[in-house]
Every structure is written in C-alpha cells, then in structure tokens.
Amino acid sequence: MFDLAILGLLRRRPRHGYELKARLLELGFARVSFGSLYPALRRLEKRGYIEAMRQTGRRKAYRLTDIGELEFARILDSADDDEDLRFNMRLAFFEYLEPAARLRSLKQRRNHLVGRLRTAQRAMESTTSQGPLDHYTAALLQHNIGTTESDIAWLDQLIAYARTEQATQVPRTLIGGKQ
Amino acid sequence: MFDLAILGLLRRRPRHGYELKARLLELGFARVSFGSLYPALRRLEKRGYIEAMRQTGRRKAYRLTDIGELEFARILDSADDDEDLRFNMRLAFFEYLEPAARLRSLKQRRNHLVGRLRTAQRAMESTTSQGPLDHYTAALLQHNIGTTESDIAWLDQLIAYARTEQATQVPRTLIGGKQ
DNA sequence: TAAAGCATGTAAGAGGTTACATGATTGG
DNA sequence: CCAATCATGTAACCTCTTACATGCTTTA
Numbered sequence: 001m002f003d004l005a006i007l008g009l010l011r012r013r014p015r016h017g018y019e020l021k022a023r024l025l026e027l028g029f030a031r032v033s034f035g036s037l038y039p040a041l042r043r044l045e046k047r048g049y050i051e052a053m054r055q056t057g058r059r060k061a062y063r064l065t066d067i068g069e070l071e072f073a074r075i076l077d078s079a080d081d082d083e084d085l086r087f088n089m090r091l092a093f094f095e096y097l098e099p100a101a102r103l104r105s106l107k108q109r110r111n112h113l114v115g116r117l118r119t120a121q122r123a124m125e126s127t128t129s130q131g132p133l134d135h136y137t138a139a140l141l142q143h144n145i146g147t148t149e150s151d152i153a154w155l156d157q158l159i160a161y162a163r164t165e166q167a168t169q170v171p172r173t174l175i176g177g178k179q
Numbered sequence: 180m181f182d183l184a185i186l187g188l189l190r191r192r193p194r195h196g197y198e199l200k201a202r203l204l205e206l207g208f209a210r211v212s213f214g215s216l217y218p219a220l221r222r223l224e225k226r227g228y229i230e231a232m233r234q235t236g237r238r239k240a241y242r243l244t245d246i247g248e249l250e251f252a253r254i255l256d257s258a259d260d261d262e263d264l265r266f267n268m269r270l271a272f273f274e275y276l277e278p279a280a281r282l283r284s285l286k287q288r289r290n291h292l293v294g295r296l297r298t299a300q301r302a303m304e305s306t307t308s309q310g311p312l313d314h315y316t317a318a319l320l321q322h323n324i325g326t327t328e329s330d331i332a333w334l335d336q337l338i339a340y341a342r343t344e345q346a347t348q349v350p351r352t353l354i355g356g357k358q
Numbered sequence: 359t360a361a362a363g364c365a366t367g368t369a370a371g372a373g374g375t376t377a378c379a380t381g382a383t384t385g386g
Numbered sequence: 387c388c389a390a391t392c393a394t395g396t397a398a399c400c401t402c403t404t405a406c407a408t409g410c411t412t413t414a
Contacts, residue, residue, distance in 0.1 A: 212404080214403060214404065219401085219402095
C-alpha cells in the first residue's frame with residue numbers, strides 16, 4: 001500500500017524511515033505505523049527498488065534505484081480509482097507523470113466518482129421509499145452524496161488545469177495539434 | 180473490519196451474504212469482496228455472534244444471537260475516530276446507541292478532525308515555506324484542509340441535532356437536569 | 359437449453375496491526 | 387545523568403485480496 005508513497009518520496013531525495021513517516025503524515029496519510037513501514041522498506045530493498053545507505057548513528061537512509069524508478073512510474077500510471085487514499089497518493093506525485101497521462105488519470109477518476117454518485121443517489125431513493133430512515137443513516141447517505149459531488153467539482157478544476165498544461169505544451173507531432 | 184457492519188445489518192433482520200453486500204454498497208462501503216465477506220460470516224458464526232438458518236436453495240440467512248447483540252453494542256460504543264470508514268459505519272448504526280453515547284462519540288470524532296485539520300494546515304505552511312509546491316501537491320493539501328473543515332461543519336450539525344435529542348429526553352435523574 | 363445473474367465457498371499469499379524490544383541522541 | 391525523543395527492528399496474529407471453483411435459478 002505504501003509502496004507508491006515510499007518510492008515517490010525517495011524519488012525527491014534519500015530519506016530514512018522515521019522521516020518518511022513524518023512526510024506521509026503531512027500528505028494526509030495518518031495511519032502509518034512503523035510496524036508496516038520498516039517491513040515495507042525491507043521488502044522494497046529486497047526487490048531492488050531502493051538501496052540503503054548508512055547515515056549517522058542508527059539512521060539508515062534509502063535512495064531510489066533505477067529499477068525502483070521504473071517501478072514507481074509503473075504504479076503511478078496504473079489506474080486505481082476505486083480507493084480514495086490510493087488516488088490521493090498518486091495525485092501527490094503527479095508531477096512525475098506526463099501531462100497527457102495526468103489528464104487521462106483525472107478523467108478516469110472522475111468517471112469512477114460519477115458512478116459512485118449514482119450509486120449513492122439510488123441508495124438514497126430506494127431506502128427512503130421503504131419507510132422513513134433514522135436521522136443518522138439519512139445524514140450519512142446525504143453526506144456521501146455531498147462529498148462525492150464536491151470531489152467531482154474538485155476534479156473538474158484539476159482537469160481544467162491539466163488541459164491548460166497540455167495546451168501550452170509544444171505538440172509532439174505536427175499532426176493532430178488540437179488545442 | 181466488516182464485523183460492525185455485518186452485525187448491525189443483521190440486527191435489523193436476518194439476511195444472507197449476497198444481500199449483505201448490496202446493503203453495504205448502499206451505505207457507501209464499496210470495496211467488499213465475497214472473499215472477505217464469507218470468511219467473515221463464518222468467523223462471526225464460530226464466535227457465536229450470528230447463527231445460520233438455511234433458506235431456499237443455496238441461500239443461507241444469518242440472524243444475530245444474544246451475545247452477538249452484546250458484541251455489536253460493544254464495538255459500536257468503542258471509540259474509533261481515526262479511520263473515516265470506521266466512523267461512518269458506526270454512524271450508520273447510531274440509532275442503536277443511546278443519545279448520551281451518540282453525543283460523546285460525535286464530540287470525540289470532532290476533536291480528532293480538529294487535530295487532523297491542524298496537521299494539514301501545518302503541513303501546508305511548512306511545505307510552502309521551503310519553496311513553491313507543484314500544483315497537484317498543493318491542490319491535494321488544500322483539498323485535505325477543505326474536506327476536513329467541511330467534515331467538521333457537518334459534525335457540528337450532527338452534534339446540534341444530538342443535543343436536541345438529549346434535551347427532549349426525560350432526564351434519568353432529577354439531580355443535574357441541566358438542559 | 360443456454361446464458362446471465364444469484365449464491366456460496368476455498369486456498370495462497372500479501373500485507374497490515376499491535377505489542378514488544380532495543381539502542382542512540384539530545385536537552386534540561 | 388535522566389528523560390524524552392529519535393530511530394530501527396521483530397514476531398504473532400489477523401484480515402483482506404485475488405483467483406479459482408462450484409452449483410442454483412430465472413428468463414429469453
């Protein structure tokens with residue numbers, strides 16, 4: 001789960017485990033325990049994606065290897081729109097994705113959320129039709145709908161931005177230079 | 180993870196596994212696979228919290244036992260504010276919690292979110308101060324702050340509602356009947 | 359009667375959680 | 387020098403995921 005986050009943070013510069021945890025917290029990934037972080041680091045090291053470099057004292061900084069960079073690019077580009085946290089992690093490293101891939105990724109996520117919104121709305125209708133809901137269940141369903149709508153609106157902003165990025169880029173080919 | 184949800188849905192009435200999945204989807208818990216649902220059902224059965232009652236054909240409906248109801252109450256009342264999904268699940272079954280416990284639970288969750296908001300704001304400041312962020316990371320941090328603020332506002336509404344519930348209740352004791 | 363959808367189940371493997379254990383470094 | 391914090395690590399347990407396998411029931 002943290003593979004993407006770890007590789008992404010190490011891509012910026014080498015860091016040790018304890019520091020990684022602080023960065024992850026900043027990015028909004030609260031529940032990261034050392035019991036999962038350190039095993040994850042060793043797993044990634046065993047697979048050759050990262051390399052340990054002893055630092056002062058007990059510290060053990062890791063740096064991203066070449067195949068680690070490839071693996072990072074692979075995970076970053078693989079569609080994974082079902083889980084919110086996973087999408088957010090990918091977004092945190094969007095700078096390493098090329099503009100066209102960004103746009104594709106954002107659109108896919110949007111589609112997914114639209115589907116989720118429909119599900120939520122249908123749930124609201126069907127449960128309401130068979131008798132009045134208790135206040136808290138109704139509040140939850142309504143909140144599900146509201147947050148999904150607001151997430152879609154947010155994505156629309158990101159999509160609009162991504163489009164301008166593409167438009168300002170020099171086209172790779174002279175054909176199909178659609179702005 | 181689904182224990183609370185399964186027990187809560189079975190508390191309303193007996194259901195079979197396949198149906199449980201549909202109800203869970205309605206409540207907004209999208210990622211529930213049969214590979215986790217059926218083992219969970221047998222786990223709960225082994226512990227005596229639910230009982231199977233064969234239905235037509237292959238169907239196997241489960242009903243909540245007495246100790247299952249106790250276990251449900253225990254999980255429902257245990258604080259668990261760190262994970263969003265878990266809190267939402269508890270909220271979906273708030274009707275089975277007594278008003279005082281609801282209010283306590285909502286306040287705890289609010290406190291937790293306020294802490295998360297502070298973390299997010301500090302992250303925004305500290306990362307901004309050391310050079311400009313790339314657009315998407317900045318958008319993510321800003322979005323973290325925004326959704327947390329909006330969740331707090333939502334909780335404030337729920338807390339206000341919970342207070343009126345308490346106020347309209349007949350006080351259990353004549354002493355301390357603070358409205 | 360064949361296809362699609364309903365319904366349950368198992369096995370292997372990956373990965374997370376909690377709890378425990380240890381050692382280094384810094385500040386009062 | 388003691389406490390707090392930094393820093394890493396292990397082990398047992400649990401649960402989830404994916405993939406596979408099976409059989410029933412409805413409807414076209």
